[in-house]
Amino acid sequence: MNASLKVQPHHLERSAYLYVRQSSMRQVLENVESTKRQYALRGRATALGWSDEKIVTIDSDQGESGASASWREGFQRLVTDVGMGRAGIVMGLEVSRLARNNADWHRLLEICALADTLILDEDGIYDPASFNDRLLLGLKGTMSEAELHVLKARLRGGILNKVNRGEYRCVLPTGFVYDDLGNVVLDPDSQVRDTITYFFETFLRVGSASQTVKVFKKEGLLFPSRMRNAKFLVFQHLTASAALRMLNNPRYAGAYAYGRRHYRKLADGRKVPKKRDRNDWLACIPDAHPGYITWERYEQNLAVLETNGQGYKVARSSPPRDDRKPGMSATEHKALMANLPVSQLPEHRLMKPLAH
Template structure:
C-alpha cells in the first residue's frame, strides 16, 4: 500500500458518494460497548478530510446488533454491496474488516466488486484500492484473519462452556417444573400445582403409555398444564393452558426430568437454503451425560423405559417397531405377531367381510423393501379366538387379584384427579382474592380504572364458581364409581373372568393390554394349518394349531349335504317346494339367509342337477301341445281336461306349468244330440285304481 493516501483518491472517486458501514455484533454490545460505536461514526470525519462533503457521506447502521458471520438478514450490508456494484460508491468506510464481514465469501465478493468499479476501501489503518494487487492481497489477509478471529473467539467460548458442562455446573434453561435454587442447585418448582401437574402426566403415561391417552385424560378431566414464557412480554412467567401431544412428547424425551444433566442433545445444522436448524443427536453421541445430578420427577430407569415405549409407538418397519402400543381395531395381537418365514413383524390390516371389519395379519416387509410378494397373510379371527381361549385358561385363577388391583388403581386415579382439581380451585381463589385487593386499593373517583378492575374481579369470581360446581359434580360421580355397589359389581365380575373378557362394551384398545402384559410375541406359520407359537414373558412357550381359514370361494360353496338333499327333493318337488322344505329343516345359505326358488335354481345350475322339467321329460311325460296334437284337440281342451281330472299331470314350475302322462286306454264316444256332430270327441278312461294329480 502506498503511504500517500491522496494519490489513491482521484476526482473520479470524489464525484461519487462515500458510504460508512457501522455494525455491532449484538444488542448487548450496542448498549454496553458504546465507545466502539462512537469510533465507527467518527470515520465520517476521515471522509471529509479526504475531500467528500459531509452531506455526501452516507451512514448505513441498520445492521446494529447483527452478527457479521453471514450476509443473510443483514440488509445494510446487502445495500452497501448493491451501491458498490452499480458504481455509486467512491469509497467504503469501516472501522476494521471485521465490521464489514467475518466471512471470507462475503468479504471477497465485496473486494471483487470494488475492484471492478474502482471503489476504495478505508479502515482505521489506511486507504486501499482493490484494483491494485498488493492492496487486494492485504485486504484478503485481513479478511482471513477476521474470520479466524471469529473462530478463535467461538472456540474459547465453546471450550469454556464444555468444560463447565463436564462438571455439571453450566446453567442451561430448565424445563417447566424445575428451577434454580439461590445456591445454584436445581430443585423442584415450589408451586404445588405445577409439581402435581407433572406428577400426574408421568403417572398417566406410566398407566396408559400412548402420549395421546395422556392428552385425552387431561382434556376429559378439564385440567390445565403450565408453560413458562421464554421470550418477549412476560418472560419467565407461567402460563396455564391446554395440553397437546407434542408437549407431552417433549417432556417425556427430556432427561432433566429424570435428574440427569445433559449437554449436546442438539446441534446446529444447515438447510438447503443455508438457514440454520436444530438437529437431534443420538443419546450415544451426547457430549455430557451426568445421571443423578439433581432431583427429578422420575428415575433414570423409568426414563429409559419411556424411550423404548416411545420408539415402539412410532410407525415403521423393522424389529424396533415390534410390540407397538395398543391402538384402535379388533386385531388382538396388534404389534405382537412375527412372521415365521422371514422373522419380521407382521402388521394388521382390516378388510370388510360380511358387513364387518375382519383383521388380517400380513407380512409386508419383503414387499416394501425388495418389491417382492408378501410372505404370508393370515385371517386373524381364528388366531385371536385361540389366543383368547389360552388367556382365559391362563388368567382365570388370578382374576380376583387382577380385579382388586384394578379397583385400587381406579381409587388412586380418582384421588389424583381430586387433588388436581383442589389445586386448580386454590389457584382460582387466590386470583379472585388478588383481583379483589386490586379493586379495593384503587381510587373510587378514578372510574376508568375502577370499572376495569371490577370487571376483572367479577370474571375471576365467575371462573371460581364454575370450577366449584364442576368439582362438586365430579366428586359426586367419583363417589358413585367407588361406592359399595360398584365394588360389589367388580368383585362379582371377577368371579367369572370370561364374562369380563367377552363383554362387548369393553373397548378393543383396553382388551389388547392384557396380552401385552403376558405375551412377549406370537409367531405364525401358515401351511396346511396355521401353527401358532406363543412366547410368554419369562420364557415359557406353548404351541397351538388352528385350521387354515377357508377361501371366500369355499365359504360361499353350498354344503354337500344340502346339494344331495336338493337333488333328492327335485324328484317330487318344484324349486319353490324344495326351498320351502329346506327352510323347514333349518338350512340356510353361506350368508345365513333362507332359501328361495331363485337360490335353489342357482344351486341346481351351479352343480348341474337336472331340473324337475328335465326329470319328467326323461320319464316320457308330454307337454300340452304334444298331447293336443296326438288327440287332435286344442291345448285349451287339454288343460281343461287336466283341471277336470281326466288327464294325469305333474307340475314342474308355477301352477300353470305342467307335463301330462301319455294316454293308456282311449275310448272314442260319438257326439249325440239334435244335430250330427261334425267331429268325434275323445274321452280318456282312467285306469282303475289311479286318480288325477
C-alpha cells in the same frame, strides 16, 4: 503510491460510504468508544476532499453479527450501491466491521474492483483493482475470519467445561426452577408438582402418551407451562407433543443432560435441529438434581414409547385385508359390499359397448 494520490477526481464525484456496525446490542450500549471511532472516519473522508453532503453513513446493522451478510440489510444496501457505481470509497474501521466471512468480503472486493471503488480502514486506503492492495485486503479478510473462529472456539470450550461439570445453566423444563444458589430444585408451586407427578402416574397406568392426553382431557385437567424467559405460569390443555417431550426429557428423572440435539444452519440463516443418539450427548449426569421419576422409570417409559411406535409402524405397513371369496372379481366384491347388483354400479352404467 501515496494514499492520497489514489483518490482521483472521478472518486470525489461519487459518494463516500461509511459503514458502522457492532456485533451485538450489548456492544452498542457498552462499547461506545468503538462506535465513536467508526463515526470519526467521516473526518478522514472530509480531509480527502469529500463534502459532508457526499458522505453517506450506513449504521442500520448495529447489533448484527458479521459472520454472514444474508440478514444484514445495511451491508446488502452497501454492496448494491457500490455495484451501481454510486460509491467512490467505502470506509470501515477495520475489515471485521464490514465482514467476518471470507465469501462476503471477497464478494465486496470484486464488486469494488469492477466499479473502481476505493476501500479505507484505520490503516490506510486501498485500491481493490491493484494486485498488491487486493492481496493485502484478502489477507486481512482471512485473518478476520480466523479471529472469529478462535473467539467461537474459546467460548465453546468454556461452555463445554461447565457442561462436563453439570454447571452450565440451561433453560429448565416446566416443573423445575433455580434457587438462590443456582441449584436446580422442584417448582415451589404445589399445583405444578402434583400435576406433573399425576402425569407420570397416568402414563404408567395407561401406557400411552395419547391415552394420557385423553385422560387429562376427560378429567378436565390443565397442564402448567412456564413461558420461556418469563416467571409466570400458564395452564392449558395437554397436547400429545408436550407429553412426548416430557417423557423423552431426562431432566424429569433428575439427570443433567446437554447436547441432545445439534443444529445445522441453512443458507438463509435458519437452524434445523436434529436429535442425537444418547451415546452422542455432550453430557448426561444422572442424579444431578431432584426429579419426578427415577432413572429406571425414565428408561422404562422410553421402552414403552418405542414399543408403541413399532406397533404403529407395523399397523401402517400391513397390507389391506382382502376378504373376497375365491374367484370373485373386484367389481363383484364391490357390488356385494354395496348390496347392489353389478349392473347398478355407477362405473358399470357408464361403460359403453365396443363398436363393431
